[in-house]
Amino acid sequence: MIIAIDGPAASGKGTLARRLAAHYGLRHLDTGLTFRAVAAALLARGLPLGDEDVAVATARNLDLSRLDRDVLSAHEIGEAASRIAVLPALREELVHLQRAFAEEDPGAVLDGRDIGTVVCPGAQVKLYATASPEVRARRRTQELQSKGKDAEFADVLSDLVRRDARDAGRAVAPLRQADDAHLLDTSEMDIEAAFKAAVDIVDSVRAG
Numbered sequence: 001m002i003i004a005i006d007g008p009a010a011s012g013k014g015t016l017a018r019r020l021a022a023h024y025g026l027r028h029l030d031t032g033l034t035f036r037a038v039a040a041a042l043l044a045r046g047l048p049l050g051d052e053d054v055a056v057a058t059a060r061n062l063d064l065s066r067l068d069r070d071v072l073s074a075h076e077i078g079e080a081a082s083r084i085a086v087l088p089a090l091r092e093e094l095v096h097l098q099r100a101f102a103e104e105d106p107g108a109v110l111d112g113r114d115i116g117t118v119v120c121p122g123a124q125v126k127l128y129a130t131a132s133p134e135v136r137a138r139r140r141t142q143e144l145q146s147k148g149k150d151a152e153f154a155d156v157l158s159d160l161v162r163r164d165a166r167d168a169g170r171a172v173a174p175l176r177q178a179d180d181a182h183l184l185d186t187s188e189m190d191i192e193a194a195f196k197a198a199v200d201i202v203d204s205v206r207a208g
């Protein structure tokens with residue numbers, strides 16, 4: 001079984017994906033981390049973010065088993081990831097890795113921006129997780145503050161809105177709800193309610 005979860009930044013898709021994977025005994029890949037890992041490697045070596053050949057070469061060395069969420073969650077790495085995500089050849093390289101991961105037994109949950117539309121268009125279950133920009137910004141601000149980081153709601157909100165616009169506006173594989181994806185708007189839900197709603201969707205799709 002492959003479950004595809006897409007959605008904008010801070011929509012809760014990552015938490016949902018992790019919990020669904022544990023619930024159904026599937027492996028999990030946060031595809032945002034693959035873009036973040038390439039971006040982090042380029043930043044660390046002072047390489048330009050717009051050079052497609054360099055980005056592709058960096059992606060070829062990526063080891064999916066060594067993606068460190070704590071290191072890669074830094075704000076500037078997310079920004080850089082969103083900027084390199086417009087490069088078509090880089091996306092192609094990463095899509096190969098992501099598909100190979102998805103197709104291994106016993107299946108997987110992948111979350112990102114283009115899983116249901118491009119990476120795994122044949123996924124059995126597709127979810128599109130979203131919430132209002134204000135709700136997402138509030139959650140992200142609280143998350144950052146709980147880790148002891150400086151975070152102002154207004155700054156977080158404007159960053160989110162800018163990143164969504166870039167991710168949804170790019171020419172290749174933009175953020176978009178697949179035609180056959182189930183919409184899960186979590187604006188009024190806590191994570192438990194969102195998880196239950198997602199399990200209900202997956203179970204009803206599997207029941208046919």
Ligand code: DC
Pocket residue numbers: 009031032033035036078081082085111112113114115163167
């Ligand atoms: O989900 P995230 O914040 O970790 O993703 C970081 C950036 O990576 C995001 O702004 C756009 C890009 N991305 C993408 O283009 N396609 C994906 N499937 C996942 C992430």
